[in-house]
Amino acid sequence: NAGVTQTPKFQVLKTGQSMTLQCAQDMNHNSMYWYRQDPGMGLRLIYYSASEGTTDKGEVPNGYNVSRLNKREFSLRLESAAPSQTSVYFCASMYRAGGGETQYFGPGTRLLVL
């Protein structure tokens, strides 16, 4: 049981390049999330997918797109990277039981845009 996995771990891009961050979970969770974490800003939600086949914008969706490929996989795409997108990106999936919700996070992808 690997939990939530993310690839790649590190990436350096030039301004204007595109890339896709991959996320997969093996816990059979319905909901999945993409966050970015910047120094002094905390975790901010980019997009989320409440269930397979649905996606919704979070706080900071501009410059990103997502795909919920199947129940396991949720990818984040940067079409034209900008230096402001330099950040650490976390994927999470959610378990809901007993009236509470717990999110399980991946190890993160560290992205530097030059």
Add this chain to the structure above:
Amino acid sequence: SQKIEQNSEALNIQEGKTATLTCNYTNYSPAYLQWYRQDPGRGPVFLLLIRENEKEKRKERLKVTFDTTLKQSLFHITASQPADSATYLCALVRGSTLGRLYFGRGTQLTVWP
């Protein structure tokens, strides 16, 4: 606007003491509140959840309180150890947007021997 504030960016305490971290919120009606631990270079890990109708929750050396009148949660680590050094994040779930967490910026705790 909605705000979640954790009282300080950094807290330093001596081993064996009780660490108390604060999370204040405004303009929310949270259904429940969660605390996460984050170590450097890693993703957050869930610790505890407390619902709006609960006053206190305990798990081993951890205790969380929730005061909806003060709009505040306190997170306590008793008999703290150097291994407790990490950043601790509070997160709210609003009743109107179940499934979405709103995170504070975190408090970095250092426990020195």
